[in-house]
Amino acid sequence: MRTGDSTKERILDNAERLFAERGFDGTSLRAITSAAGVNLAAVNYHFRSKNDLIQEVFSRRLAPINARRLALLDACENEAGNGVVSVERVVRAFVEPLLRPEGIAPAGRLPLQTLLGRMYAEPGRNVRKIFLGEMKEVARRFRDAFQRALPEVPPNEILWRLHFTIGAMAHTLAASWIIEMLSGGLCDTSDANGKIERLVAFAVAGIESPLPLRAHGRRARPSRPPGPRRALAKREDL
Amino acid sequence: MRTGDSTKERILDNAERLFAERGFDGTSLRAITSAAGVNLAAVNYHFRSKNDLIQEVFSRRLAPINARRLALLDACENEAGNGVVSVERVVRAFVEPLLRPEGIAPAGRLPLQTLLGRMYAEPGRNVRKIFLGEMKEVARRFRDAFQRALPEVPPNEILWRLHFTIGAMAHTLAASWIIEMLSGGLCDTSDANGKIERLVAFAVAGIESPLPLRAHGRRARPSRPPGPRRALAKREDL
DNA sequence: GTATGTATTAAACAAACGTATGAATAAAAC
DNA sequence: GTTTTATTCATACGTTTGTTTAATACATAC
Numbered sequence: 053m054r055t056g057d058s059t060k061e062r063i064l065d066n067a068e069r070l071f072a073e074r075g076f077d078g079t080s081l082r083a084i085t086s087a088a089g090v091n092l093a094a095v096n097y098h099f100r101s102k103n104d105l106i107q108e109v110f111s112r113r114l115a116p117i118n119a120r121r122l123a124l125l126d127a128c129e130n131e132a133g134n135g136v137v138s139v140e141r142v143v144r145a146f147v148e149p150l151l152r153p154e155g156i157a158p159a160g161r162l163p164l165q166t167l168l169g170r171m172y173a174e175p176g177r178n179v180r181k182i183f184l185g186e187m188k189e190v191a192r193r194f195r196d197a198f199q200r201a202l203p204e205v206p207p208n209e210i211l212w213r214l215h216f217t218i219g220a221m222a223h224t225l226a227a228s229w230i231i232e233m234l235s236g237g238l239c240d241t242s243d244a245n246g247k248i249e250r251l252v253a254f255a256v257a258g259i260e261s262p263l264p265l266r267a268h269g270r271r272a273r274p275s276r277p278p279g280p281r282r283a284l285a286k287r288e289d290l
Numbered sequence: 291m292r293t294g295d296s297t298k299e300r301i302l303d304n305a306e307r308l309f310a311e312r313g314f315d316g317t318s319l320r321a322i323t324s325a326a327g328v329n330l331a332a333v334n335y336h337f338r339s340k341n342d343l344i345q346e347v348f349s350r351r352l353a354p355i356n357a358r359r360l361a362l363l364d365a366c367e368n369e370a371g372n373g374v375v376s377v378e379r380v381v382r383a384f385v386e387p388l389l390r391p392e393g394i395a396p397a398g399r400l401p402l403q404t405l406l407g408r409m410y411a412e413p414g415r416n417v418r419k420i421f422l423g424e425m426k427e428v429a430r431r432f433r434d435a436f437q438r439a440l441p442e443v444p445p446n447e448i449l450w451r452l453h454f455t456i457g458a459m460a461h462t463l464a465a466s467w468i469i470e471m472l473s474g475g476l477c478d479t480s481d482a483n484g485k486i487e488r489l490v491a492f493a494v495a496g497i498e499s500p501l502p503l504r505a506h507g508r509r510a511r512p513s514r515p516p517g518p519r520r521a522l523a524k525r526e527d528l
Numbered sequence: 529g530t531a532t533g534t535a536t537t538a539a540a541c542a543a544a545c546g547t548a549t550g551a552a553t554a555a556a557a558c
Numbered sequence: 559g560t561t562t563t564a565t566t567c568a569t570a571c572g573t574t575t576g577t578t579t580a581a582t583a584c585a586t587a588c
Contacts, residue, residue, distance in 0.1 A: 059535080075413050077315030080575065091537055096577060098535090173408040173464040175313050184471060191472045208476045209488070215469045215477075216492045219461020220454040226411040227460075231453045233422060234429045238446045239453075250447070254454045254496035261495030264487050297565080318545065329567055334547060336565090 060098045062088040068109050072163035076106055076174070103178050110171065110179070113164050114186045116156045120149040121190055125197060140256045142197045144248075147221055147255070151248045169226025172218065198259065209263060217255040224251055298336045300326040306347050310401035314344055314412070345420050348409065351402050352424045354394045358387040359428055363435060378494045380435045382486075385459055385493070389486045407464025410456065436497065447501065455493040462489055 057065070066088040070079040081102060085092045099105040124145035128137045149156075150168060157164045171179055191214070198210050205213075228241040240246060295303070304326040308317040319340060323330045337343040362383035366375045387394075388406060395402045409417055429452075436448050443451075466479040478484060 073413060075313070075315060077313060078413065081577090082574085092576095093538090093578080094536070102576065170411040170413075172461060172468065173411040175311055175316065175408075180467065180471075183468075188472070195472075208473065211469060211473045211477050212488045213492055215461065216458040216489065218468070219459070219465070220457040220496075222461060222465075223410060223453065223457020227457070229418065230410065230421075230456070231449060233418075234426070234433075235446065235449045239449050249502050250450045251454065253499050253502050254451055257499030258458075258492035258496040261491050264491055319547090320544080329565095330546095331548080331568090332566070340546065 059088075059090050059094055062090060063095060063098065063105070064109055064112060067105055068113075068167060069163040071106070071109060072166040072170070075170075076176075076179075081105075106178060107182050109167070110182045111186060113153070113157055113168070114182075117149045117153055118186055118190045120156070121145055122193060124149070125193060129197070136201050137197060139198065139201045139259050140252060142194060142201060143217065143252050143255050143259070146194050146217070147251055148248060150221065150225065151251070152244050165225040169222040169224070172222045173226075202260065205263065213259045213261075216258060220251060220255060297326075297328050297332055300328060301333060301336065301343070302347055302350060305343055306351075306405060307401040309344070309347060310404040310408070313408075314414075314417075319343075341416050344416060347405070348417075348420045349424060351391070351395055351406070352420075355387045355391055355406075356424060356428045358394070359383055360431060362387070363431060367435070374439050375435060377436065377439045377497050378490060380432060380439060381455065381490050381493050381497070384432050384455070385489060386486060388459065388463065389489070390482050403463040405464075407460040407462070410460045411464075440498070443501065451497045451499075454496060458489060458493060 063084060067079070067084045070084055070087065073079075074083075081095050082092055085095060095102070095105055099108055125137075125142065128141045128145060150165070153162065153164065171183060195207075195210060195214060198214060199205075199207060202210065224247060231239050232241055301322060305317070305322045308322055308325065311317075312321075319333050320330055323333060333340070333343060337346055363375075363380065366379045366383060388403070391400065391402065409421060433445075433448060433452060436452060437443075437445060440448065462485060469477050470479055
């Protein structure tokens with residue numbers, strides 16, 4: 053427990069860490085306050101309830117991260133002028149503030165990342181309300197940016213690919229223990245730059261992939277010769 | 291609550307549903323038993339404890355799903371003989387048993403999918419132990435299959451891309467509420483076939499994407515002209 | 529000094545939690 | 559039939575939960 057900060061900050065820091073380790077329902081207020089070295093009632097004094105504490109833990113980090121996302125996107129678009137911003141640059145603006153939150157959260161092994169990655173799969177109206185409030189504008193801006201970069205792709209397909217990208221990112225944030233276990237030390241999860249480069253390459257390829265010929269029909273022929281796809285197919289629905 | 295099945299099955303069905311809706315720590319045994327219409331003590335009688343119930347809820351579904359995954363992969367490899375199985379077919383064998391678990395879980399809106407998708411981001415030794423036990427062989431088999439399809443890609447990169455694919459899949463399973471909210475009804479999340487086709491296309495493109503020229507160096511030039519990638523680059527590390 | 533508003537503390541609250549017990553009931557074996 | 563085994567039941571146990579209360583300490587203002 054750190055002792056230099058205020059009571060409020062000590063509660064937030066330890067709540068963030070413990071929520072990431074044990075989940076929300078798995079972390080009691082007593083565990084948080086004793087780890088922070090403050091009195092139990094301090095939580096209900098500085099925050100109204102446990103729900104409000106959860107909300108504050110999220111928005112404290114999410115707000116500056118989303119601000120940086122939008123700032124990076126703005127910079128890309130201003131630099132491009134009337135030209136298009138590449139998919140790769142849009143993906144980077146979306147991914148980097150989360151994968152490398154310098155200046156926002158303390159460095160090192162970041163409980164914030166585990167927590168944010170887990171947020172997507174967390175049940176309960178509480179977390180979902182927070183998410184929608186903080187993410188609505190970000191999602192809209194990046195959807196538009198991808199749409200401008202890929203004008204031939206229909207809007208719903210853009211959203212699906214953004215969805216998959218968020219999934220790959222969230223998984224990288226929250227579940228890096230899986231690849232550590234399965235790879236047996238072959239994959240270095242502490243290398244933030246390597247993670248970002250790999251994730252960006254994967255997501256860009258997926259977002260730029262050609263449209264299936266019949267998105268809503270029966271499944272495509274299961275055996276297609278491998279190799280790089282050639283071009284975007286024309287859509288026939290919507 | 292269904293009344294036709296045995297007590298054990300009624301507990302498992304309702305536990306699966308409630309765990310998906312509220313999480314493990316957020317679901318009490320009393321909520322499960324009252325929803326199932328059985329006595330509270332039935333849980334500790336048929337299963338040893340809540341932890342064992344969680345384990346049983348998972349393995350009941352995960353075992354046949356993984357069996358089907360391996361069966362599909364076996365079928366692909368037998369059919370191919372000495373030839374290579376395409377990345378797309380391997381991805382399908384990995385993804386389809388989860389996205390369309392016909393014959394394994396009851397049809398309709400599947401709590402199983404939400405639960406399995408959330409499993410990846412769930413903390414606690416309990417879930418992780420279950421996961422590793424059930425998934426170790428599956429991960430090994432599919433890693434080898436991808437490696438055979440893409441011999442130029444180094445093993446750790448294969449694992450990273452499998453990791454991202456799992457992330458996109460898990461997100462599609464557990465967090466479809468996000469794309470429903472953000473798209474405002476534009477994306478049909480009830481169309482299982484459409485989900486599978488889009489996910490497969492995205493993952494195949496990501497897995498087959500060219501290697502970055504310097505995987506461990508500083509970040510690549512942020513502005514690269516858009517358009518489809520050309521070929522796999524030669525790796526220079528490992 | 530006294531007053532005033534803020535922050536911390538120990539203690540208690542009712543409610544809900546997972547688990548255990550022993551009696552009652554149903555089913556099966558003999 | 560009786561005995562034995564498997565299952566269900568109401569009930570209770572000891573903890574732990576989030577929240578509240580009333581008292582105390584500590585500032586700064588007057």
